[in-house]
Amino acid sequence: MKPHRRNRLALILFISFGLSVTVGLTLFALSQNINMFFTPTQVAQGEVQPGQAFRIGGMVKEGSLVKNELDLAVRFTTTDFVSDVPIAYNEASGILPDLFREGQGIVAEGSVDAFGIFQATKVLAKHDENYMSPEVKAAMDAAKLLNADESDLVNEELTK
Amino acid sequence: MLPEIGHFSLILALNLCVLLSVFPFIGSVKGDVVLMSLARPLTVGVFVFVALAYVSLTAAFATDDFSVLYVAEHSNTLLPERYKLTAVWGGHEGSFLLWIFMLSGWMLAVAHFSRSVPLDFLARVLSILGMLSVGYLLFLLATSNPFDRVVPLAPADGADLNSALQDFGFIVHPPTLYMGYVGFSVVFAFAMAALLSGRLDSAWARWCRPWANVAWAILTLGLCLGSWWAYYELGWGGWWAWDPVENPPLITWLLGTALVHSLAVSEKRGAFKSWTVMLSILAFAGSLLGTFITRSGLLTSIHAFASDPERGIFILGILVLSIGGGLLLYAVRSPLLKGGVGFELSSREMFLLTNNVLLVVAAASVLLGTLFPMIFQALTGKLISIGPPYFNAIFIPLMIPLIFFMAVGPLSMWKSTSVRSMVTRLGRVAMISLVLGIGLPLVITLEFDFWSIAGVGFALWISLSMISDFGNKIRKKSNIVEGVRGLSLSYYGMQLAHIGVAVMVAGISLTSSYSIEKSVLLQSGESTDLGEFNFEIGAARSVSGKNFSGQEVSINVSKDDIFLTELLPQRRVYFASGTPSTEMAIDAGFLRDLFVTLGEQKENGAWSMTLYVKPFVRWIWLGALFMVFGGLVSAADKRYRYLQESVDKNKKSLATYSSGKTADVGV
Structure with missing residues (x-):
């Protein structure tokens, strides 16, 4: 083989080796870091195993927020207006975001414990009050479909 | 009216x-x-x-x-x-x-x-x-x-x-980021014009390069301001979150960085021309993708606008037309390009090619992680998100060889460079960075921490190799003044930008390794320790501004019983919207930041708050500023200045135009 051909071959081998290693590592990393998302109704129907990490999204139910006076523990209920899931969070792992309020859409990360309580490690609320995250919106839409008869009620709640 | x-x-x-x-x-x-x-x-x-x-x-x-x-x-x-x-x-x-x-x-x-x-x-x-x-x-x-x-x-x-x-960040971040983003449209237009005219030569690379450098520098500044703003405004002390809307500017930046290096080869050696054009198209695509993702509301993000899908479809149309058109033109015209001159496996061209491959692969893997939730949802209907661990797991291993070659590339020769000469030139640098990289963090903290050692070692590796190269270049001249003057602005720009990377690498690794935080519930008069610092809660008082009112808590920070500073975090409510908002208090320093975010006040008067100590976090943005100046300085190099004689020559070539000298024109 001529030297420049040999160089070119080495180059191609080098690049394809690098690429395949990277693609393999990337896919592996991707598969390890997928966070599934479930709606309160899916959780209530037992689609998630206790202990499995996932994200849940919905509205903070009116009147459900309880903050302890002596420590940083917080409890509230998230709802898609069909099912409710109780959530426990401790602000020792981070103060709740500014826009966390009753009636506001939130997304929480964590897992369900043996008592059916979602133990959140992180709670996200969005910075734009007009903006609803796709997850929360999807949860609401799914619930609306399930609950077509009560859709007027849901709309009323949403427009509040 | x-x-x-x-x-x-x-x-x-x-x-x-x-x-x-x-x-x-x-x-x-x-x-x-x-x-x-x-x-x-x-x-x-x-x-x-x-x-x-x-x-x-x-x-x-x-x-x-x-x-x-x-x-x-x-x-x-x-x-x-x-x-x-x-x-x-x-x-x-x-x-x-x-x-x-x-x-x-x-x-x-x-x-x-x-x-x-x-x-x-x-x-x-x-x-x-x-x-x-x-x-x-x-x-x-x-x-x-x-x-x-x-x-x-x-x-x-x-x-x-x-x-x-x-906030101040809102005044400076969006315009800068947009200016950088849009700058890549100019580079794209240069590439398209070159494809159309078939005039894809060193002259083209020389015209295009200052624009690419300036766009890259401004985009770097925009990203840096965004990171700094998120750090002090969002209140979780993070400087990068792999948010789906943060990622497209980063993807554009990575492709832009590859482009700036590839243009250097195209200008100096006439090689990689086709690849350079491809990168121009890709960097431009990255900038459009950024707008598309932000404005279509397809992904969950703190940046998303409340928007309707029609807009998304319109932008998707612009995206498909412009990028599709660009790629089509590329496919039709690029086979006409003549290949550049040859080079050996150990040469500056090869090292820059490695740099390009790593940067493009990094950009592709960030893109994959950003778009994957969308693709997954389209295929399975299930909603997922990809967490920061994915991005860290992919990005860091790709950056390590990149940093390694950053010291090798600038010291090597075009066309061919002997491995032995590289070893003699870099051997001492490697030894010093290895010894100091392990030694410094170990001696100062008395703990073994892999990432801080790697960070300090690599930062030294880049900066020492730059300094040694600078020394060698100057020593060749008769005296120092002449040596310093003799080097081009583009060389100084490269030096500055690379040292910026070193500063940033040190900042990232040290702040990731040594940052500490805790959330506490404290009453006035109580105090708590975090690391070597003591935070004592003082009195709360009311504050008000033109469009908000709120409360402010005084916190005295001391170290070894010596008073350091008073932090005044606030909790505000804005009148018009009624939304609460926290204003963190930060004591910024060259070696460490102290920073407090205030939560709510409980009935017994105690405040919930999060305290942070973040060593070396400023180095991240300091490094980015070095890169910005590096990009601007090298764009100001005199070989890109437009001389009168070339203007005259241009007029002359215009005169010959009407006589039908347009054989290379048209598709």
Whole structure:
């Protein structure tokens, strides 16, 4: 083989080796870091195993927020207006975001414990009050479909 | 009246853009000097009318004209003046107008500074930028007109600017980021013009390079400001979150970085031309993807605008047309390109190629992680998100070889460089960085921490190799002054930017390794320790501003019983929207930041709060600033300055145009 051909071959081998290693590592990393998302109704129907990490999204139910006076523990209920899931969070792992309020859409990360309580490690609320995250919106839409008869009620709640 | 003038100006600008994208282009195909000469005045016209529209909208904000829907939605009579003037980019419509304004500014700059570029080439560049502007202006006028009126009754007061945006970061981050983003449109237009004319040579690379460098530098600044703003505003002490909207600018930046290096090879050696053009298209695609993701509302993000899907489809249309067109042109014309000169496996070309491959792969893997949730949802209907661990797991291993080659590349020779000479030149640097990299963190903290050792070691590896190269270059000259003067600005720019990377790498690794935080519930008079610092809670008092009221807590920080500083975090409620907002208190320092965010006050008077100590976090942005200056300094190199003689030569070549010297023109 001529030297420049040999160089070119080495180059191609080098690049394809690098690429395949990277693609393999990337896919592996991707598969390890997928966070599934479930709606309160899916959780209530037992689609998630206790202990499995996932994200849940919905509205903070009116009147459900309880903050302890002596420590940083917080409890509230998230709802898609069909099912409710109780959530426990401790602000020792981070103060709740500014826009966390009753009636506001939130997304929480964590897992369900043996008592059916979602133990959140992180709670996200969005910075734009007009903006609803796709997850929360999807949860609401799914619930609306399930609950077509009560859709007027849901709309009323949403427009509040 | 003024909003109508603004609206009308936009329509006029659109018409001028149509003319700009048609006539100079036809002129360049036919070799008609008169038509080509229209490019400059038309560009000036586009700029004037877009600027007029922009000023009209700003005036509507300044005068509280709530009959304009966009103003009513994003401003309020109580909003401080500085935010009224900048609230223009507080929402979707206005920020897209800013985007177009930036593009017309870049076009004006191209028209003004490219006097040495042949007229037919310039006509093509401006005309392609005109085509892009047509798309953007159509989008703005058809789906997101910022001048829409509220009929028949205007509200008495506006809804207010989102309280999270009322901050200095909001004034500087969006315009800078947009300016950097849009700069890659110019590079794209240069590449397209080169493909069309078949004039893809070193001269083209030399014309294109300063624009690429400046766009890259401004994008770097935009990213840096965004990171800094997120750090102090969002209140979780993070400087990068792999948020789906943070990622596209990073992807664009990675591709832009590859492009800046590949252009160097194209200019100096005439090689990698095809690849450089491809990177120009990709970097531009990255910038469009950024707008698409932000404005379509497809992904969960703190940046997302409340938006409707129609806009997303329109932008997707622009994206497909411009990028598809670019790729098609590339496919048709690039086989005509002649390959560059050969080079050996151990050569500067090869090291720069490695750099390019790593950067592009990094960009691709960030893109994959960003878009994967969307693809997954389309295929399975299930909603997922990809967490930061994915990005860290992929990005860091790719950056390590990149950093390794950063020291090797600049010291190597074009075409061929012997491995042995590299080993002798870098052996000492490697030894010193290894010893100090392990030694310094170990001696100072008395703990073994892999990432801080790697960070310090690699930072030394880059900076020492730069210093040793600088020393060698100067030693060749008879005296130091002559040596320092003898080196080109582009060399100094490269040095600065690479040292910036070293500073940033050190900052990232040290702040990731040694940051500590804790959330506590404390009453006035109580205190707590975090690391070597003591935080003592003092009294709370009321504060108020023009459009908010709130409370402020005094916190005294001391170290070894010596008072250091008083931190005053606030909790505000904005009148117009009623939204609460925390204002962190930060004591910034060269070696460490102390920072407190305030939560709520409990019934017994205790405050919940999070305390942070973040060593070396400032180095991340300091490094980015070095890169910005590096990019600007090398763009100012005198070989990119347009000399009078080349202008004369240009005139001469124009004279020969009419005699049919346009064989290479046309597709």
